[in-house]
Amino acid sequence: EGNNKEARGALVVLEGLDRSGKSSQCSRLVSYLERQGLSAELWRFPDRTTDVGQMISAYLTNASQLDDHTIHLLFSANRWEKRSLMETKLKSGITLIVDRYSYSGVAFSSAKGLDIEWCKAPEIGLLAPDLVAYLDISPDKAAERGGYGDERYEKLEFQKKVAEHYKVLHDASWKVVDACQPIEDVEKQLQEIVLACVTKCQKGKSLSSLWS
Ligand code: FDM
Numbered sequence: 313e314g315n316n317k318e319a320r321g322a323l324v325v326l327e328g329l330d331r332s333g334k335s336s337q338c339s340r341l342v343s344y345l346e347r348q349g350l351s352a353e354l355w356r357f358p359d360r361t362t363d364v365g366q367m368i369s370a371y372l373t374n375a376s377q378l379d380d381h382t383i384h385l386l387f388s389a390n391r392w393e394k395r396s397l398m399e400t401k402l403k404s405g406i407t408l409i410v411d412r413y414s415y416s417g418v419a420f421s422s423a424k425g426l427d428i429e430w431c432k433a434p435e436i437g438l439l440a441p442d443l444v445a446y447l448d449i450s451p452d453k454a455a456e457r458g459g460y461g462d463e464r465y466e467k468l469e470f471q472k473k474v475a476e477h478y479k480v481l482h483d484a485s486w487k488v489v490d491a492c493q494p495i496e497d498v499e500k501q502l503q504e505i506v507l508a509c510v511t512k513c514q515k516g517k518s519l520s521s522l523w524s
């Protein structure tokens with residue numbers, strides 16, 4: 313079974329509030345997988361390097377103003393423009409560790425008051441992650457870590473709303489990791505969860521689409 317098919321990589325998404333530790337855990341995970349002899353790449357959304365990504369970046373740094381629906385669709389378009397490359401990479405055996413994905417898209421926009429079903433609609437048909445790991449930290453604890461920058465959403469009051477909207481999106485398949493633990497403990501837990509997911513994908517778990 314499956315002998316003639318190359319093992320695919322896993323689509324792994326890390327989600328969580330700002331300052332939950334997503335970015336450092338994502339790069340640690342990529343190094344870990346590489347140490348295990350696996351191919352892995354670090355991805356992030358928004359991907360600010362594309363034309364769409366530059367419009368998003370201008371909005372986040374307050375260099376431009378956009379209607380809430382418009383920026384929501386740009387975030388989604390930024391994932392759509394990467395969809396086929398993601399699929400190619402996964403099918404060639406590369407595991408993608410992705411810092412934020414559609415869940416950020418829905419949580420942040422619905423936290424502004426947009427209808428959640430409207431927010432989810434443009435994500436339909438994007439690749440469904442094989443694993444969503446949520447780095448769980450309260451907005452107050454995250455804010456205590458300091459280092460909020462000057463970007464549009466980096467405010468405690470707004471992060472509290474985002475946390476509530478992430479809760480609505482949680483389902484039983486998400487792996488919730490306590491992000492208040494020492495960084496090495498978070499790292500260890502993520503390594504186990506991700507390795508199990510990569511193994512499942514190697515054994516033939518099929519790729520699916522959102523929302524599933
Ligand atoms: N964000 C991120 C969204 O509002 N929608 C999205 O679809 C994505 C992927 O952009 F505040 C928000 C979340 C965050 C901001 O993200 C920039 P980074 O991870 O801080 O670059």
Ligand code: MG
Pocket residue numbers: 330463
């Ligand atoms: Mg940020």
